[in-house]
Amino acid sequence: MSRTTKIAEGSFAVVYDIGASQVLKRFKDRTSADAVRYEAMMSSHACDAGIPTPAIRAADPEGGTLTFDKIDGPTLVNVVKDKPWTVFWAAREMARLFARIHRVDANAFGAKSLQDQIAAQIQSNDEIPSRVQGGLLAALTAMASMPRLCHFDFHPENVMVDDKGIQVIDWGAAKQGHPMLDITQTVVMNRVDRILQDPGNPPVIVVMLLRKLYIEAFLCFYARFSEDFTYRQVRRDVARLTKPIAAARLASAKPYETVKLKRILGR
Ligand SMILES: Nc1ncnc2c1ncn2[C@@H]1O[C@H](COP(=O)(O)OP(=O)(O)O)[C@@H](O)[C@H]1O
C-alpha cells in the first residue's frame, strides 16, 4: 500500500509526502498545464544553476502534478514562529540566498520577462486612471535591462531548512528581470500579508514587530551580500518601485491584500 500523507497546502497546490524522500505537489484546478510546465522548467534551471532547491523527479503537467525531493525540515516562517529570536538569522540567510539567485543570468533559460508582466498587469487595471498608469510605467521602464533570475514569490513560506541547509521552493512565478523588482515584490508582500490569529501563533503585536524587523534586516543583509547593489541603491529603488509593484499585484491580489495594496497606491 502506498504511503501518501498531506503535509502542507499553499495558495496554488497541496503537497503530499509520497515516501522515498519525495513529495508530490498537486496543483489546484485553476493552474493550467502550461503553468505547471513553466514551474518545472524554472525549477530545474534554478537547480542546474546551483541554487539550493529540491531536484525535480517527475512532471505531469496535464495531470497537474510535480514530484520533488523532500526537504525534511520546517519553513522559515515556522522556525521564527517557534523561536522568535532567530528572526535576524532568518533575514540574513534569506538575503544571502536571494543575492545568490540574483547573480544567475536567466537570459538563456526561456524565462518570461518580469518587466513585461508587470507592465501588462498595470495596463490591465481599468481602475487606475491612464495618467497614473503612465507614471507607474515610466518608473518601471527607467530600470536598466538586467536579465537576472528573479523568483518573484520570495517569502519565508517558500524557504525551508533541513540538515542540507537553506533551500528555496516554488518557482512558478520566476522570471528574468531586474533584481530590484524582485526585492520590491518581497517588501510589498511583507507589507500586505495578513496575520492569522491561530492559537499556536505569537500575539499579533509580536508578529507585526517580527515582520518589520525581518524586512529591515533583510534589506541590510541583501546589500551586504549583493555584488551589484549598495544599501542606498536598494532603498532608493524599493521606494521608486513600490507603487508599480503594488499596482501590478492588484491584478491577481488575494482578497485580504486588496485594501492594503490600494492604500499603498494612495487610493
Ligand atoms: N520539496 C518539499 N519538501 C517538503 N515540503 C515542501 C516541499 N515543497 C513544498 N513543501 C511544503 O508545501 C508548501 C506549499 O508548497 P509550494 O510549492 O510553496 O506551493 P504553493 O505554490 O501553493 O505556494 C510549502 O510552504 C512547504 O511547506
Ligand SMILES: [Mg+2]
Ligand atoms: Mg509557496
